[in-house]
Amino acid sequence: MIRLENVTKTYPASVRPALDDVTVDIEKGEFVFLVGSSGSGKSTFLRLLLKEEVPSGGRVHVAGKDLARLSHWKVPALRRTIGCVFQDFRLLPNKTVFQNVAFALEVIGKGSATIDKVVPEVLDLVGLDGKAGRMPDELSGGEQQRVAVARAFVNRPMILIADEPTGNLDPNTSVGIMKLLDRINRTGTTVVMATHDAAIVDSMRRRVVELSQGKVVRDQARGVYGYGA
Amino acid sequence: MRASFVLSEIGIGLRRNLTMTVAVVVTVAISLALFGAGLLIREQVGTMKDYWYDKVEVSVYLCGSGSTSSNCNGTAITPEQRTQLENDLRTTPLVQRVFYESKQDAYARFKQQFKDSPDLVQNVTPDALPESFRVKLKDPTQFEVVASAFRDRPGVDEVQDQKALLQNFFKLLNTLQLFALIVAGVQIFAAVLLISNTIRVAAFSRRRETGIMRLVGASNLYIQLPFLLEGVLAGLVGAGFASGALVALKAVLIDRLLKPNFPITAYVGWNAVLSIVPLLFLTGMLLSGLASFFTLRRHLRV
Ligand SMILES: Nc1ncnc2c1ncn2[C@@H]1O[C@H](COP(=O)(O)OP(=O)(O)OP(=O)(O)O)[C@@H](O)[C@H]1O
Ligand SMILES: [Mg+2]
Numbered sequence: 001m002i003r004l005e006n007v008t009k010t011y012p013a014s015v016r017p018a019l020d021d022v023t024v025d026i027e028k029g030e031f032v033f034l035v036g037s038s039g040s041g042k043s044t045f046l047r048l049l050l051k052e053e054v055p056s057g058g059r060v061h062v063a064g065k066d067l068a069r070l071s072h073w074k075v076p077a078l079r080r081t082i083g084c085v086f087q088d089f090r091l092l093p094n095k096t097v098f099q100n101v102a103f104a105l106e107v108i109g110k111g112s113a114t115i116d117k118v119v120p121e122v123l124d125l126v127g128l129d130g131k132a133g134r135m136p137d138e139l140s141g142g143e144q145q146r147v148a149v150a151r152a153f154v155n156r157p158m159i160l161i162a163d164e165p166t167g168n169l170d171p172n173t174s175v176g177i178m179k180l181l182d183r184i185n186r187t188g189t190t191v192v193m194a195t196h197d198a199a200i201v202d203s204m205r206r207r208v209v210e211l212s213q214g215k216v217v218r219d220q221a222r223g224v225y226g227y228g229a
Numbered sequence: 230m231r232a233s234f235v236l237s238e239i240g241i242g243l244r245r246n247l248t249m250t251v252a253v254v255v256t257v258a259i260s261l262a263l264f265g266a267g268l269l270i271r272e273q274v275g276t277m278k279d280y281w282y283d284k285v286e287v288s289v290y291l292c293g294s295g296s297t298s299s300n301c302n303g304t305a306i307t308p309e310q311r312t313q314l315e316n317d318l319r320t321t322p323l324v325q326r327v328f329y330e331s332k333q334d335a336y337a338r339f340k341q342q343f344k345d346s347p348d349l350v351q352n353v354t355p356d357a358l359p360e361s362f363r364v365k366l367k368d369p370t371q372f373e374v375v376a377s378a379f380r381d382r383p384g385v386d387e388v389q390d391q392k393a394l395l396q397n398f399f400k401l402l403n404t405l406q407l408f409a410l411i412v413a414g415v416q417i418f419a420a421v422l423l424i425s426n427t428i429r430v431a432a433f434s435r436r437r438e439t440g441i442m443r444l445v446g447a448s449n450l451y452i453q454l455p456f457l458l459e460g461v462l463a464g465l466v467g468a469g470f471a472s473g474a475l476v477a478l479k480a481v482l483i484d485r486l487l488k489p490n491f492p493i494t495a496y497v498g499w500n501a502v503l504s505i506v507p508l509l510f511l512t513g514m515l516l517s518g519l520a521s522f523f524t525l526r527r528h529l530r531v
Contacts, residue, residue: 050444079446090441103438106234107447155445 001159001190002026002049007058009044009214017056018044020214026192028158031185033201034194035225036211042194045211046161049192050082051075063158080108083152083160083189087167089144091136097123097147098132104151118154126150126180142173146180153184160184162193166200174200198225238455239462242431249427250463256423257467257517260416261509262474267409268508269475272501274402277395280495282369285391289318289362289379292386293332296359306384314382318364323375326365332358359386417516420467424460424520431456432528453525457518464517468510475502475509 003026009019019041026032034042047053048060051067060067063081070078091100101122102115110118123129126146136144145165152160162181166174178200185191195201201208201224208223209216243250291311292301306314318327330338336355343349366375369392376388432439442452479502488496 073449076443076446076448079444082446084444090437090444092438092441103441104445107442107445107451109451151445 001028001030001063002192003059003061004045004048005059005061007048007055007060009041009048009053010056017214019048019055019211021058022211022214022216023058024209024216024219026190028190029185029188031182031191031204031206032193033204033206033208033223033225034192034211035196035201035208036217038196039213040211041214042211043163044214046163046192046194049159049161050079050084076108080155081158083155083157085145085148085152085160085162085165087164089136089141089148089168091144091147091151093136095135096132097128097134097136097139100136100147101151101154104154108155119150122150122154125153125183127176140173141169142176145169145173145177149177149180149184153189157189159190159192162191162195164195164197165193166195166197171199178204201225235451235455235458239459242435242455242459243462245434246427246431246459249423249430250459253420253423253427253460253463253517254467254470256416256420257464257513258470258474260413260420261468261471261513263409263413263416264512265471265475265505265509266478267406267413268505269478269497269501270402270406270409272497272505274399274406276495276497276501277402278399281395282392285369285395287364287366287372287375288389288391289314289364290359290386290389291361292384293356293359295357296386298386300381301384301386310382310384314379314384315362317382318362318379321375321378323366323368323371324364325367328363330361330363332356332360335360420516421520424463424517425524427463428456428460428521428524429528431459432525456525457521460517460521461514464513465510467517468513471509471513472506475505 002024004022004024007019007022008017010017022041022045034045036042044053048055048067049062051060051070054068062078065078067078092103095103098119101119105115105118120129120132123132126149128143128146128150131139131143136147139147145168149165160181165181166177169177174197181191181193182204205222205224208218208220208225210218210220291306291314292298292304294303294305296303296305315327315329318324332355335358336353339353339358340350364375366372372390372392376390379385380388439452479497479499483496
């Protein structure tokens with residue numbers, strides 16, 4: 001589903017590469033944690049999958065496509081197969097929960113009949129039924145993140161990318177979000193999640209890829225956050 | 230593509246950026262109004278040329294006893310010379326029509342022309358005015374050919390092209406037109422910068438939305454179209470105002486002020502205005518559309 005072959009990424013302004021000769025293979029349906037200290041290249045890794053950045057060397061394959069050969073105008077189609085969740089939720093403050101999720105469908109040209117059918121379903125799935133009419137600032141952080149997950153998942157993407165989705169949430173709320181991501185993973189969606197949350201990684205016992213200064217220093221099935229096991 | 234979505238985005242964008250949008254509309258309106266005025270002046274020059282060139286004649290003044298030019302030498306033209314001259318003029322292929330104006334005819338015309346200044350008329354006798362042949366050319370631009378053929382003939386005092394008198398006036402109008410077009414050009418340049426800046430601000434103020442759009446895989450067209458249409462809409466509204474100004478120019482300045490007070494010439498008709506208006510809309514649309522397009526390419530990338 002996702003394959004990075006000897007990927008190096010050096011940002012124009014910097015000398016040290018953010019990713020250095022990274023090779024990772026992720027199968028369809030896997031759940032992978034990306035861990036590593038701040039600045040180790042986790043977000044860069046995820047941005048490469050979306051073709052928000054292009055690698056300085058090596059190849060990135062996503063959903064059977066070589067991203068280097070993906071022409072400019074096909075990038076939106078790639079992104080429709082990938083859902084994204086971030087630490088800061090990225091909701092539109094002047095739209096309701098329903099409108100926020102619907103927005104993701106509207107801007108890829110889906111009709112209102114589809115929207116009226118699909119959005120309540122996905123809100124139900126993330127446990128937000130009954131809160132469709134609320135504005136984001138009338139929701140708790142955990143609920144806001146659920147809206148973001150609903151928006152990422154409403155189009156039933158093959159891959160879900162999460163960059164520190166629990167970074168702003170308390171441990172209990174985080175567990176709720178993780179259960180949700182786990183459920184989504186069980187529908188067959190590949191999940192790649194960057195995190196600093198040791199408790200979560202340790203409790204889930206999924207594959208862990210650790211980056212340090214842009215290099216993969218550990219790739220472990222059923223791993224934990226720190227070294228060990 | 231959902232029209233309602235795009236339309237609501239445009240509405241949001243225009244409201245959010247109202248002051249800038251007004252500035253764009255005003256600048257576009259002024260630049261296009263000047264552009265339109267320049268074009269209208271050109272039409273006016275064309276109309277006047279058609280009108281006058283149809284009427285202007287070449288005057289071949291004949292020597293009288295008081296003529297001082299070297300060709301006359303103070304001797305009046307003889308009747309034989311005059312008959313010869315008239316025949317030659319009539320047989321010249323470039324000439325359409327010739328008629329003779331005697332001193333009496335010239336005096337009558339003079340009296341008519343200056344009937345408001347009786348003093349002037351009193352001091353002039355028919356004898357003081359030259360007799361002449363009034364020659365109408367098939368093609369008024371061929372004056373020089375005729376003039377050089379007849380200028381040195383015995384008994385010819387002077388060959389005068391009435392068109393030359395109009396030339397200065399046309400020059401003035403052409404300068405006016407050039408001035409209007411130059412100012413329009415500068416204004417259009419300012420409008421382009423302003424539109425580009427407005428779009429940039431709009432893109433920045435909506436970076437949250439566009440960021441999400443990009444993430445969920447909205448196409449470039451979908452992301453950029455609301456901005457582009459916003460720009461084009463502002464351009465079209467500006468063109469609308471400019472067209473209004475042009476219509477006012479025609480209805481008030483030309484029809485109400487110039488026509489009744491200076492009926493000596495023809496003026497541009499409404500069809501000239503009607504032919505310029507679509508051009509203004511087209512220019513307004515292209516101007517704002519292209520400015521928006523290139524700004525978006527730089528500031529709203531996938
Ligand atoms: N747009 C950019 N331009 C230049 N350098 C960048 C850019 N983005 C990231 N970097 C650099 O690349 C390196 C890796 O950054 P990245 O954001 O991938 O780290 P991270 O692992 O996500 O960190 P964190 O855990 O703090 O989110 C860092 O040294 C960072 O300074
Ligand atoms: Mg990061």
